[in-house]
Amino acid sequence: MPQPKVVRVPDALYESLRRIRHSLEPRYQSATPAIQDMVNVALQQFIKDWENSGKQSKLLSDLLEHRKLARERMGGKKMTDL
Numbered sequence: 001m002p003q004p005k006v007v008r009v010p011d012a013l014y015e016s017l018r019r020i021r022h023s024l025e026p027r028y029q030s031a032t033p034a035i036q037d038m039v040n041v042a043l044q045q046f047i048k049d050w051e052n053s054g055k056q057s058k059l060l061s062d063l064l065e066h067r068k069l070a071r072e073r074m075g076g077k078k079m080t081d082l
Helices: 010-031 035-050 055-076
Strands: none
Touching: 010 035, 035 055
């Protein structure tokens, strides 16, 4: 059986997901979606949007901007316009 892959999630993003999960607990109790469920749904939606040519350009722009900011925070080289 393949091992699950691990990705890093910024603390602030993880904390937001945790707050969402806890806000659902009173209504759904043991059926409350786990953070993993939220991530899976978000990734499925991302893939669906990516496959939609009308949304792909915006997603690509967002991805490149996110990567640029991440590299700047790490002290890496700044990306030039592609």
